[in-house]
Amino acid sequence: MRAPGFAxxxxxxxxxxxxVLVAVSGRERAAAPAVAVSAVPEAASVAGGGVTLxxxxxxxxxxxxxxxxxxxxALVNQRCVACHSASMVLTQPKMKREQWQAIVEKMRDTYHAPVAEGEVAPIVGYLAGR
Incomplete structure (x- = not known):
């Protein structure tokens, strides 16, 4: 008789x-007490190995x-809010057109934002003019 293979x-x-994990996790979920959630969590810290978080x-x-x-x-809301909030963009410091150009191109080229080549200039114009 041949022994079973490694696979x-x-x-x-x-x-x-x-x-075993499914059986154990099912029991833990059933036995876990309800936890109250507050609107503002209290600061907590954990220490171990000489490090405190x-x-x-x-x-x-x-x-x-x-x-x-x-x-x-409309174009800016459609393209930019697809990835992040308008507030995140609006809280940025005032920047020159060239800076916004670099940021919009980075969003498109590096992060694959849904911005077509012809949409870069109108978006940059809006952001630089605010």
């Missing part, structure tokens, strides 16, 4: 491990905000 043994071990509350920009009226605002 068969590995598959059986992985399957058994998954079965402390939590910090961060206020994020309003995700529902849109860009204020201006030339090509």
């Amino acid at each position: 068969v043994i590995a598959l059986v071990l992985i399957g058994a491990t998954l079965a 402390t939590s910090t509350a961060v206020e994020l920009p309003d995700d529902a905000a849109v860009f204020p009226d201006g030339p090509n605002v």
Whole structure:
């Protein structure tokens, strides 16, 4: 009789491990007490190995905000808000047209923002003119 191959043994071990994890996680979920969630989390810290990590509350920009009226605002709202909030862009320091040009091109070329070549100039014009 031939012994089972490595792939068969590995598959059986992985399957058994998954079965145990599913069984254990099901019991833990059922036994876990309800946790109250507060609007403002308290600062907490964890220490170990000579390192202390402390939590910090961060206020994020309003995700529902849109860009204020201006030339090509519909295009800017459509393209820029596809990836991040308008508030995130509007809180940037005032920049020159060349700086906005570089940023919009980076968003398109590096991060694959849905901006066509012909849309770069109108978007830059809006951002530089605000």
